[in-house]
Amino acid sequence: MRALTWHGKRDVRVETLPDPELVNPRDIILKVTSTAICGSDLHLYHGVIPTMQPGDVLGHEFMGEVVEVGKGNSRLKKGDRVVVPFVIACGACFHCRKLQYSACDNSNPAKTADMPETLFGHQTAGLFGYAHLTGGYAGGQAEYVRVPYADVGPIVVPDELSDDEVLFLSDILPTGWMAAENCEIEEGDTVAVWGCGPVGLFAIQSALLMGAHQVIAIDHLPARLDLAAKLGAKTIDFRSADVYSALLDMTGGIGPDAVIDAVGMESHGFSMDNIVDYAKQTLMLETGRPSALRQAIVACRSGGRVSVPGVYGGFVDKFPLGAVMEKGLTLRSGQTHVQKYLPLLLDMIREKKIDTTFLISHRLPLEQAAEGYRMFSDEPDSTTKVVLKT
Structure with missing residues (x-):
């Protein structure tokens, strides 16, 4: 064969x-x-x-x-x-x-x-x-x-x-569905999705089917942001906007009720933390670049939910555990x-x-x-x- x-x-x-x-x-x-x-x-x-x-x-x-x-x-x-x-x-x-x-x-x-x-x-x-x-x-x-x-x-x-x-x-369809299900979506919720690749797009579609009031998609690729918009999401291009500030503006200052990291271990972007992660991953000093996950955890409202369908294969640095604990976030993930x-x-x-x-x-x-x-x-x-x- x-x-x-x-x-x-x-x-x-x-x-x-x-x-x-x-x-x-x-x-x-x-x-x-x-x-x-x-x-x-x-x-x-x-x-x-x-x-x-x-x-x-x-x-x-x-x-x-x-x-x-x-x-x-x-x-x-x-x-x-x-x-x-x-x-x-x-x-x-x-x-x-x-x-x-x-x-x-x-x-x-x-x-x-x-x-x-x-x-x-x-x-x-x-x-x-x-x-x-x-x-x-x-x-x-x-x-x-x-x-x-x-x-x-x-x-x-x-x-x-x-x-x-x-x-x-x-x-990818069940993965997007489970990612949205892990958000425990309630009436009126805003869900923010990092990454408009296949899983992210199906997570957007699933979250809207589950009754999310608003879904916000975050990426930097125009065609993928356009697909997210066609599904019914609002969009943020992280190259031209400060993601954290934009999310606060779009949620009345409280932050998203649930966030989804559909990016995983190879986050893109030019933030200093991601540049350092890229160097460490290249040198095999860490296994993943969790820039999107850090952003998602920090942006999520207090008492909110964090869903991680993005693949991670080992250890990452600078994980914001303090934000998870102090804000009382629920983190759910898994294959x-x-x-x-x-x-x-x-x-x-x-x-x-x-x-x-x-x-x-x-x-x-x-x-x-x-x-x-x-x-x-x-x-x-x-x-x-x-x-x-x-």
Whole structure:
């Protein structure tokens, strides 16, 4: 099969690899029809996520047709068209029974346990195409992929919905929804969202669907701010406005009721703290640049809520814990419990309450995946989402 493989910083290649095979009875083999490049994939592309190995197959947003089914999987059959969650979950452990699928105890092979437990205190769930830190599973930017625990994760989608309409159920739509849900939105609330990338835009859409009175989007890229405005958000360009002052002006001096950091560990900007973070990250003295998260915490009103769907992989400096404590903020984060949200969000797509296709800026064949990564990294204002067709 053909698949996109990682070979180092900004070095990804489409290569010929052996086709995957069934390993466990609950597995399926999926013939991928559509797969997407995620903003989280750019952390791998930029070389800031540890434990990647040359030849690793990338990609955690994908869907396709079931072509083989393990003997222990009675839920799916050959020919089913499914979207696969990026989180791999067993469905039976302590966390899965609580619908906390991204904390699954069983899906991350034990050989990788030392690093996540050192960094995070506990083991993480397995993820597709996202380093040996999260299990070393081959990803879905390929013609075929093995899907473990496939009687728990994949959701069958109806033929009347196109791939473009449902592909983002694999990650970014549930991630945006959970980010808004973690804000515990109440009537009259203002929600501020840092980052108008794919997750940020779906968080905006979700917050408005959940009844937010006002959503304020913060970014510096005109096309992305325009997409946020079309969804119904007010916008702040951080290049031309002081974000903190603007938010106070837009909220009667109190600050947003809830804030969302949809940026994560590679914040942009020319503030002094971010310049120092960039140098430290380059020298491997810290793992993330949390400039957006600092801004969000400081701007949030006292007693407010902080939601962090943006990816962080380890330690950060200058975390404003004093602001969290003194203002009584609630902080909620985590990889998305995708399986929990799939039935609800699929129904909302079918009922035309949620549109996802507006986000797609480029559709490319898998053979051009390396160029898709380059564009998504280097031309973010004109490249909002790249979908690869196999």
